[in-house]
Amino acid sequence: MYSYEKDYSDFTLRVFSEIKKIPKGTTLSYKDVANLIGRPNAYRAVANACAKNPDPKNIPCHRVIKSDGSIGGYSLEGGIQKKKYLLLKEKKCSKI
Secondary structure: OOHHHHHOOHHHHHHHHHHHOOOOOOOEEHHHHHHHOOOOOOHHHHHHHHHOOOOOOOOOHHHEEOOOOOOOOOOOOOHHHHHHHHHHHHHHHOOO
16 A cells, blocks of 8 residues: 555546556556546546646556547646656657
């Protein structure tokens, strides 16, 4: 159990758990994550959960994008530019 788990709802913890499963170099949409946790209409709530991410090294919310393929938001330091950088870096590393 992580120390932050007591501070978040069951829904948010399910989102974090699903996001941890996304392999490096790949992405899922907020809607994909919502579907995977059995809440297909909760894609905005998935985005809100990502914005509350307490542990970005272990919960790679940067791998979650909009369903139209655009980058979406990123609330951590560096914002969208950092999200783009992380995605490009992982994509390159996954081909090695």
